[in-house]
Amino acid sequence: MAKMHHSMIRALDEARSISFYEAAFGLQPCHRMDFDDFSLIYLRNPEDDFQLELTVNKGREEPYDLGNGYGHLALNVADLDAEHARFKELGFNPRDIKQFDKDGKKLARFFFVEDPDGYKIEVLERFGHFA
Amino acid sequence: MAKMHHSMIRALDEARSISFYEAAFGLQPCHRMDFDDFSLIYLRNPEDDFQLELTVNKGREEPYDLGNGYGHLALNVADLDAEHARFKELGFNPRDIKQFDKDGKKLARFFFVEDPDGYKIEVLERFGHFA
Numbered sequence: 253m254a255k256m257h258h259s260m261i262r263a264l265d266e267a268r269s270i271s272f273y274e275a276a277f278g279l280q281p282c283h284r285m286d287f288d289d290f291s292l293i294y295l296r297n298p299e300d301d302f303q304l305e306l307t308v309n310k311g312r313e314e315p316y317d318l319g320n321g322y323g324h325l326a327l328n329v330a331d332l333d334a335e336h337a338r339f340k341e342l343g344f345n346p347r348d349i350k351q352f353d354k355d356g357k358k359l360a361r362f363f364f365v366e367d368p369d370g371y372k373i374e375v376l377e378r379f380g381h382f383a
Numbered sequence: 384m385a386k387m388h389h390s391m392i393r394a395l396d397e398a399r400s401i402s403f404y405e406a407a408f409g410l411q412p413c414h415r416m417d418f419d420d421f422s423l424i425y426l427r428n429p430e431d432d433f434q435l436e437l438t439v440n441k442g443r444e445e446p447y448d449l450g451n452g453y454g455h456l457a458l459n460v461a462d463l464d465a466e467h468a469r470f471k472e473l474g475f476n477p478r479d480i481k482q483f484d485k486d487g488k489k490l491a492r493f494f495f496v497e498d499p500d501g502y503k504i505e506v507l508e509r510f511g512h513f514a
Contacts, residue, residue, distance in 0.1 A: 253408075253409050253428055253429070253430045253460075254407075254408040254409060254410075254428065254430070254458040254459070254460050254466075254506070255428075255430040255431055255458060255459055255460075255509075256431050256433045256435070256456065256457070256458050257457045257458060257459045257507060257513060258456075258457045259390045259454075259455070259456055259457070260453075260454030260455050260456075260457065260505070261452060261453055261454055262451070262452050262453075262454060276385075277384075277385040278384050278385060279385075283512045285483065285485075285490060285491075294512070297384055297385065297386075298384070299384050299385070299386040300386055300387050302387045302433040304387070305454070305457070307454055316450065316451055316452030317448075317450040317451050317452060318450050318452040318453070319447065319448040319449050319450025319451075319452065319453070320393070320447055320448050320450075321392060321393050321447030321448060321449040321450065321453070321500065321502065322391075322392055322393075322449070322450070322452070322453035322502075323390075323391030323392055323393060323436070323438055324390070324391050325387065325389075325390055325391075326387070326388045326389045326390070326391065326436070327385040327386060327387050327388055328385070328386055328388045329384075329385050329386075335385075352416065354416075359416060360416075369452065371452065371453075374391070375385070376388060378386075381414045381425070382388060
């Protein structure tokens, strides 16, 4: 049976992205493949077998067009408030914490943040379906 | 520590996307949240704790702009040739199988396919870093 292995996004500045993903989520490079025109860098943390792949096209300076189709990568954390405060302190400019309720019961609690290329990332409280 | 939970893409036609992801990868809806203007549908298979989230905005008919930043979701499979043949038979129009080598040794073997909204998906042989 098929198993999800990674999600790929194109990044302009390898060092900037690696620094962000490590500080924000503990993701670190675990594998790379270098070709003449581009590099592929795979990030993971010990909690995950799923990986985030960065494609860096050498010499590219023009920001990527993020479109309106792809939404976000979502990660869950144990202590959402602590992470939100930590992100603020790191200067990552997280949006406000929001909560989805249904019939007075909490469904989800989360905030959004953007990576250095502007890709949206959802940080979810480890709760309910998002545990 | 943060754990990757899902990746979200916007889809035009819920039934069409669910049908594709189930036939192609055995992913099935495991959770949904319905709101006035949109629905969120989470897909997974028994191999995965990572999920694919579909956002369906009600009444939207205009195709999404996929941009050039987001690349793909990648899944691995045990028998790449068999899956390639099966995808062809299902009319999914998979691209040709390709292989990355380095110093005469296989690094990766894969093909690409598109989902009903045109999002690229990489199907990898379960091998090496992609096992």
